[in-house]
Amino acid sequence: MSKILIRGAKVLGGEPQDVLIDGDTIAEVGSGLSAEGAEVVEADGKVLLPGLVDLHTHLREPGREDSETVLTGTRAAASGGYTAVFAMANTFPVADTAGVVEQVYRLGQEHGYCDVQPIGAVTVGLEGKKLAELGAMHESAAGVTVFSDDGKCVDDAVIMRRALEYVKAFGGVVAQHAQEPRLTEGAQMNEGVVSAELGLGGWPAVAEESIIARDVLLAEHVGSRVHICHLSTAGSVEIVRWAKSRGIDVTAEVTPHHLLLTDELVRSYNPVYKVNPPLRTERDVLALREALADGTIDIVATDHAPHPHEDKDCEWAAAAMGMVGLETALSVVQRTMVETGLLDWAGVADRMSLKPAAIGGAKGHGRPVSAGEPANLTLVDTAYRGEVDPAGFASRSRNTPYEGRELPGRVTHTWLRGRATLVDGKLA
Amino acid sequence: MQRHLISAADLTRDDAVLILDTAEEMARVADRPIKKLPTLRGRTVVNLFFEDSTRTRISFEAAEKRLSADVINFTAKGSSVSKGESLKDTAQTLEAMGVDAVVIRHGASGAPYRLATSGWIDAAVINAGDGTHQHPTQALLDAFTMRRRLVGRDAGLGQDLAGKRITLVGDILHSRVARSNVDLLHTLGAEVTLVAPPTLVPVGVESWPCEVSYDLDRTLSKSDAVMLLRVQRERMNAAFFPTEREYSRRYGLDGDRMAKMPEHAIVMHPGPMVRGMEITAEVADSERCTAIEQVTNGVSIRMAVLYLLLGGNEPAATHPRTEEK
Ligand SMILES: [Zn+2]
Numbered sequence: 001m002s003k004i005l006i007r008g009a010k011v012l013g014g015e016p017q018d019v020l021i022d023g024d025t026i027a028e029v030g031s032g033l034s035a036e037g038a039e040v041v042e043a044d045g046k047v048l049l050p051g052l053v054d055l056h057t058h059l060r061e062p063g064r065e066d067s068e069t070v071l072t073g074t075r076a077a078a079s080g081g082y083t084a085v086f087a088m089a090n091t092f093p094v095a096d097t098a099g100v101v102e103q104v105y106r107l108g109q110e111h112g113y114c115d116v117q118p119i120g121a122v123t124v125g126l127e128g129k130k131l132a133e134l135g136a137m138h139e140s141a142a143g144v145t146v147f148s149d150d151g152k153c154v155d156d157a158v159i160m161r162r163a164l165e166y167v168k169a170f171g172g173v174v175a176q177h178a179q180e181p182r183l184t185e186g187a188q189m190n191e192g193v194v195s196a197e198l199g200l201g202g203w204p205a206v207a208e209e210s211i212i213a214r215d216v217l218l219a220e221h222v223g224s225r226v227h228i229c230h231l232s233t234a235g236s237v238e239i240v241r242w243a244k245s246r247g248i249d250v251t252a253e254v255t256p257h258h259l260l261l262t263d264e265l266v267r268s269y270n271p272v273y274k275v276n277p278p279l280r281t282e283r284d285v286l287a288l289r290e291a292l293a294d295g296t297i298d299i300v301a302t303d304h305a306p307h308p309h310e311d312k313d314c315e316w317a318a319a320a321m322g323m324v325g326l327e328t329a330l331s332v333v334q335r336t337m338v339e340t341g342l343l344d345w346a347g348v349a350d351r352m353s354l355k356p357a358a359i360g361g362a363k364g365h366g367r368p369v370s371a372g373e374p375a376n377l378t379l380v381d382t383a384y385r386g387e388v389d390p391a392g393f394a395s396r397s398r399n400t401p402y403e404g405r406e407l408p409g410r411v412t413h414t415w416l417r418g419r420a421t422l423v424d425g426k427l428a
Numbered sequence: 429m430q431r432h433l434i435s436a437a438d439l440t441r442d443d444a445v446l447i448l449d450t451a452e453e454m455a456r457v458a459d460r461p462i463k464k465l466p467t468l469r470g471r472t473v474v475n476l477f478f479e480d481s482t483r484t485r486i487s488f489e490a491a492e493k494r495l496s497a498d499v500i501n502f503t504a505k506g507s508s509v510s511k512g513e514s515l516k517d518t519a520q521t522l523e524a525m526g527v528d529a530v531v532i533r534h535g536a537s538g539a540p541y542r543l544a545t546s547g548w549i550d551a552a553v554i555n556a557g558d559g560t561h562q563h564p565t566q567a568l569l570d571a572f573t574m575r576r577r578l579v580g581r582d583a584g585l586g587q588d589l590a591g592k593r594i595t596l597v598g599d600i601l602h603s604r605v606a607r608s609n610v611d612l613l614h615t616l617g618a619e620v621t622l623v624a625p626p627t628l629v630p631v632g633v634e635s636w637p638c639e640v641s642y643d644l645d646r647t648l649s650k651s652d653a654v655m656l657l658r659v660q661r662e663r664m665n666a667a668f669f670p671t672e673r674e675y676s677r678r679y680g681l682d683g684d685r686m687a688k689m690p691e692h693a694i695v696m697h698p699g700p701m702v703r704g705m706e707i708t709a710e711v712a713d714s715e716r717c718t719a720i721e722q723v724t725n726g727v728s729i730r731m732a733v734l735y736l737l738l739g740g741n742e743p744a745a746t747h748p749r750t751e752e753k
Contacts, residue, residue, distance in 0.1 A: 188537075196632030199537040199561030199607060204631070268545075269538030313546075315515050317536035317559070 003027075004418070005035045009043035009379060011369050013345025016045060021375040024417035028371050041413060043379055049349045051083025051376030051414065053356040053365050054326065055146070055175070055253060056229060056301035059085070059116070061107065062100070063092025068306035068396050070107035073326070074114040076304070076395035078421035080326040081378035081411035082114055084357065084365040085304075089121040090151040096121035096132035098140035105142035113421050117362055120144040122163045122174060126152050131163060138170045145361045148175035150229055151276075153211060155181050160215060164224035173251075173359065175227040176215050178236070179277065183207035188317060190263040190278040198266060200316065203278045205233040212236050216243035216250050225249035227359060230303050232258045232277040234287035241296045251359050253301035254288050256332035257323055261285075261401060271312045271319030272401050275305070292351060293342040299356045302329045306397030324395050328388060330380065331407035338382075339408065345382075364417070379413035386410065394427060432544040432553040433733055436564040436612040441588055444615055448572050449585055450732035451725070457494065458728065465731075467739045468497035471528045476518070477556070478504040478534045483699060484556050487723070488531050488565075491730035495739070500527070515539060516548045523549040529738055530554070537561035537604075552737050560602050566698055567608035569729040571616055573722050574653050577694050590617035595647050597623040597679055598657030598706050599668075601630045605657060605698045610638050621647050625679065627668045628659075644679055648688040655696040656681055656706045672705055682708040686716065694718050 004021040011017050011029065018033035019026060054077065060068035068076075070087070077085050087104050089095035095104060101118035108116025120137035124130045126149045137144040147167060154160045154176060163174050184207045189195050191202025212228055216239065219226040228240065231252045243250045257275060262282050265273045273279060291297040305322025312319050333352065337343040343351065357366025364374040387406050390398040414422035421428055430438055439447070457465055473492045475485050485501065492499045502522065519530065529552040532540045537559030544553040557563040575584040578592055594613050600606045600622050613620050620638035622629065633640055641647050648654065659679075661672060669675045676682075681695065689695075695707075695717040703709050711717060 191631050193632040193635040196630035196635065197607070199559050199604060202631060269541045270546075310514070313514075313516060315534065315536040315539040315542050317538075318515075 002418070003038035004041060004415070005033060005038040006041045006043050006048060006379065007035070009046055009048035010345070011048045012349050013047050016043070019048060019369065019377070021415065021418050024375055026369065026371055026373050026375050029369065041379070046412065047345050047380045047382050048369060049081070049345065049378045049380060050353040050367055050369055051365060051378050051416065052081045052330065052352045053360070053362055054082050054085040054302050054304065055299060055356040055360050056150070057085040057087055057304045057326065058090065058306065058322070059087040059104070060091065060306060062103065067308050070104060070116060071111045072394065072396040073304070073306070074108060074111055074116060075427055076324070076326040076393065077114040078414045078416070078427060079394045079411065080328070081330050081380065081414050082326060083376040083378070083414065083416045084115040084117060084362045086117045086119050086146055086360050088150045089119050089148060090126060094121050094125050095119065096124050096126070098133065098136045101137050101142040101144050102140050112416070113427070114416060115362065115365065117360060118142045118144055119146045119148050119150070119175070122147045122149045122154050123159060128152060128154055128156055128159060131159070131166065134163070134167055134172065135170065138172060145170070145172045146175055146227070147172055148177065148229065150175065150177045153177050153179040153181060155211070157214060157218070161218050161222060164219055164226060165222045168224050171361070173225050173227050175229050176211065177229045178208045178211035178215070180207040180211050189266050189274070190280050192263065192281060194263045194266055198269070200266070205235050205280070208233055208277055209235040209239055212239050216240070216248050219250060220246070220248045225251070228252040230255050230258065230277055230301065231288070231297060232280050232284065234284045237287045237291040237296055241291070244296065251298040252296070253299045254292055254297045255303045256300060256325055256329045257401060258288055259285060259292070259336040260332050265401070269316050271314065271316050272323070272399055274316060274319050274321050275323050276321040289336055289340065289342055292337065293347070298351070299359065300329065300333055300352050301356065302326050306395055307399045308397060312399050322399065324393070324397050324400050327393055327395060328400060328402050328407065330411060331409045334382060334409040335407055375415050375418035377415045378411055381410045381412050382408065384408065384410040431737065433564050433737060434541050434544055434553065434555045435562045436567045436608040439564070439612065439615060441615050444568070444571065444612060445586060445588055447568055447729065447732050447736060448575055450736060451572050451728040452581065452585060454731040454735070455725070455728040463494055464496055465494060466496050467735055468492070468495040471738055472498040472500065472526055473529045473531060473734065474500040474502055474522050474527045476502050476522065476530050476532045478532070478539070479557070481533055481557065483723070484533060487726040488556060488730050490727045491734055494727070495731055495734055497734070515543065516546070519543055519549050523551055527551050529734065531556050533557045535559055554733060554737065557604055559604065561604050562608045563604040564608050564612070565726070565730055565733055566605050567612040568733070569722055569726040570609055570655065570696060570698070571612055572725045572729055573696065573718050574694070577718065578652055578692070588616040589613060592618045592652045593621070593650055594618050595621045595623055595651040595654045596657060597644060597654060597681070599628045599659045599663065600624045600633070600657070601628045603657050609655070610636050614638065621651070623647055623679065625669050628663070645685065645688065648685060649690065651689055651693055653694045653696055654681065654689060655698070657698065658700065658702055659706050661702070661705070676705055680706050680708065681711050683710045686711050686714070696722065698722065
């Protein structure tokens with residue numbers, strides 16, 4: 001059994017302590033722990049967090065291995081401090097059968113960089129017409145509990161209602177990509193002052209908000225829980241706040257890019273800023289930060305969406321929507337939530353590890369940093385400042401909106417069940 | 429002047445007046461028996477049209493030829509573009525053939541901006557209309573037409589459109605002509621009012637430097653020029669308005685409405701006109717309608733733009749203005 005002593009780490013940002021890992025488990029947390037028989041990692045005041053958990057990752061395999069694979073995507077995850085990711089179902093073929101979800105799950109286990117928990121499609125082929133075999137996916141080796149047609153909205157109210165009801169039998173949750181399709185035909189960016197000037201088709205906030213309003217009411221009516229993907233508007237925050245105050249079992253996520261970037265960036269017509277839902281306004285950004293701080297929004301999820309270079313090296317309308325995010329998420333959260341005083345590091349651990357693991361049912365993840373817990377850990381050099389250089393990404397894709405931008409913090413070590421997947425910023 | 433012409437919003441008042449003045453010089457060339465200037469001899473201009481627009485392409489081509497440029501016409505239909513070749517590859521291929529300027533028409537808003545700013549090519553880029561974004565040479569030829577008619581051909585030289593009241597009527601939402609005109613007319617000191625059913629006004633219009641009205645009749649008497657924008661019939665299928673008849677009843681310009689305009693006021697249309705929809709034949713064919721003049725002026729404006737972007741260091745003509753004196 002190998003032992004690792006992490007010496008002088010600020011656990012959840014608190015006073016420096018030593019953390020002893022024995023095998024796959026945290027053996028002891030305290031001061032002046034013996035280094036005997038252990039490899040020593042000098043944390044030197046870095047912050048130690050539970051391994052991050054991403055409830056919204058696009059790994060692209062099977063079908064779009066030119067943009068990402070389970071291997072490259074989980075390496076990117078480990079680089080970003082993640083020990084578990086939930087892989088979205090919009091692959092080719094769609095993850096709407098036990099066979100596909102098991103394949104993705106096994107690839108994650110084989111590569112060993114990060115646990116991969118497949119998300120199953122709600123409907124066959126993401127077409128919104130017919131329920132996929134949700135129970136079979138749950139009973140498969142992948143043990144699917146989160147279901148989503150992400151990329152598309154389950155817009156048919158009856159299908160959504162049935163899905164919410166059906167997964168109650170095995171404790172599942174439906175994660176909704178809230179986008180009213182008729183209101184967003186031809187949509188290219190947030191509808192508002194900037195879209196009016198640029199002559200780009202508008203994606204109005206109401207197209208998101210109306211679906212969220214409907215779905216929280218449906219969840220209340222049938223007594224189910226519902227999860228809202230990548231919530232992006234101030235109005236959506238108000239609806240979720242209202243729903244929670246009413247006792248509706250709703251959880252919601254926000255992406256790092258919606259916490260930092262606004263639609264003003266679209267003036268460059270650079271498709272690296274093209275994403276769905278679109279970048280919104282400053283007012284929305286501030287509302288999202290506040291909601292993440294006060295718990296209205298439960299978690300940060302990356303919506304890591306890799307695309308090959310040519311899909312972004314073109315005119316705006318022809319470009320694919322999406323941004324990579326696994327390797328910059330924690331830095332963006334440090335900038336937008338920690339440096340602004342909205343969250344402390346314990347709060348970051350809660351929003352990026354504990355809560356996402358709880359919503360998705362990721363066993364062994366999102367646990368406290370204390371003796372007897374699985375050694376899924378992330379060590380962060382929060383004093384680091386540097387420009388984002390996509391050339392150094394582990395992801396196969398480079399479509400980051402942060403290229404050349406100075407962001408704080410850098411993950412130096414990641415441990416998955418006691419085994420280092422990232423050492424001194426390099427993949428193990 | 430900047431190196432490219434992408435948006436009317438990029439032009440300063442002095443840039444715009446310089447273009448209008450230069451276009452007057454170019455117009456005088458057109459009045460001569462030999463309508464050609466040697467200014468762009470040996471320079472190559474490509475007309476890169478990803479969208480059908482014979483009118484605009486011919487206008488640019490005439491301007492390029494009058495300046496003695498070598499002209500390449502590239503239409504995307506039936507070419508490698510329709511087989512999935514990208515804008516970037518097409519532009520780079522053309523530039524490899526030694527192109528000095530690219531006149532681009534594209535269905536995607538921002539395509540000319542991308543072409544000019546992505547490091548794909550070095551050539552000057554002139555936007556000949558992109559999606560629902562901008563059509564700056566259209567705005568310039570419209571301003572040129574207004575200045576001639578409302579200020580005067582000679583009196584207008586060196587002048588802008590300060591205090592002129594311009595009304596734009598029609599499908600503002602989908603109109604690059606409207607966006608370009610609002611920007612340029614504002615820069616030139618005019619007061620702009622947009623008139624349309626609320627469905628055809630973009631959300632976010634409140635940041636534009638203009639007024640918005642839903643009532644055409646109330647703005648007519650306060651207009652020095654009324655510009656009608658084309659309204660595509662298909663829009664009613666997407667519920668922008670109920671029927672063609674209702675549209676023309678509420679927002680179309682007929683003889684009765686034209687009579688409410690001040691006597692000096694003109695009627696403008698960027699073409700192609702949908703007679704019976706936004707304009708009746710009576711108005712379209714009247715003396716007050718400048719649609720044909722706008723076409724003529726378009727060539728002068730495009731000559732001026734090409735001249736200033738590509739050959740601006742040399743004198744335009746042989747100083748035709750002093751010659752005349
Ligand atoms: Zn989504």
